[in-house]
Ligand SMILES: Cc1cc2nc3c(=O)[nH]c(=O)nc-3n(C[C@H](O)[C@H](O)[C@H](O)COP(=O)(O)OP(=O)(O)OC[C@H]3O[C@@H](n4cnc5c(N)ncnc54)[C@H](O)[C@@H]3O)c2cc1C
């Protein structure tokens with residue numbers, strides 16, 4: 635099926651294979667389409683259908699409730715039944731990334747480890763090598779579970795790789811995460827086959843653009859930031875600093891402590907890490923265990939704002955990720971209190 639998409643200024647057209655979501659078909663041809671979550675929750679891939687017909691792959695997609703009329707659709711959740719003419723509000727461009735576009739491929743789980751209660755790491759070996767940017771994610775589909783889940787890569791490879799690392803949190807009532815944390819399923823995860831689409835995501839670290847960084851992440855929102863901080867460290871900008879504010883409820887919920895310690899130590903403190911416990915302050919024994927990491931009590935975005943003078947410079951770029959209330963709170967504070975330009979704040983909302 636042929637998809638013709640008009641936006642401000644430019645039009646794009648691409649082929650959409652049978653049963654493929656329109657967004658994924660477009661991204662596979664290196665077309666820069668509007669999207670954020672790629673999984674039906676944010677509404678940023680909204681388009682208007684000018685002609686042709688389509689089906690919903692997931693009619694219950696949460697962002698569907700925000701559509702105003704029957705001729706509006708979500709590119710990430712709709713499948714073309716005929717050739718389609720669509721209109722979006724944003725600017726459309728052909729991407730000029732120097733590597734291959736996002737695509738579907740198969741993958742095999744090669745390791746799964748518990749990191750903290752309800753948090754696991756998962757490593758996939760992909761059937762083809764990919765080149766992903768720090769901060770990007772893949773949409774991973776498991777057999778017998780309907781729909782894909784967006785997970786951010788935590789590793790950083792300067793080049794292409796066939797291994798991607800994720801950190802996954804159990805969501806109460808969540809279909810896939812609850813399934814993965816079932817003791818019997820967890821024990822047999824290694825060797826399991828999945829399908830993955832990517833790499834995608836726009837909240838990425840631009841290695842050519844020298845900036846001071848502030849990263850504010852809650853729970854598994856820290857995932858993409860691990861990749862960003864590893865890339866920042868590798869880049870060795872002589873005068874640049876990066877601060878990570880990582881929020882979890884209690885010290886029992888914290889993870890990546892050894893990796894974070896290593897980043898601070900190896901960067902000679904060019905990277906600073908502050909962990910904010912929202913429910914209960916860290917014990918003295920715990921603090922003594924991690925001399926390279928600072929600990930605070932409170933909501934992570936509030937802690938980051940209290941410490942604004944430690945990270946804010948005229949060159950600061952911010953990365954935010956985690957549950958929507960955290961990201962929205964941090965976004966407001968960075969715009970209104972820290973007065974960062976909107977274009978210097980990149981974020982992924984999920985929870
Ligand atoms: C950009 C981005 C990055 C993310 N990174 C991470 C990460 O690094 N680690 C992490 O743990 N979580 C991450 N998430 C959240 C993750 O995608 C899942 O929402 C989470 O794992 C819970 O999945 P669940 O199946 O347990 O919950 P559920 O509530 O059952 O499902 C969660 C999501 O899966 C999709 N979905 C569910 N059912 C269907 C269906 N039938 N058809 C199509 N789609 C469906 C929808 O997007 C839904 O909101 C990220 C989300 C986004 C948007």
Ligand code: FES
Nearest residue numbers: 672676677679710
């Ligand atoms: S990108 Fe389609 S709803 Fe978020």
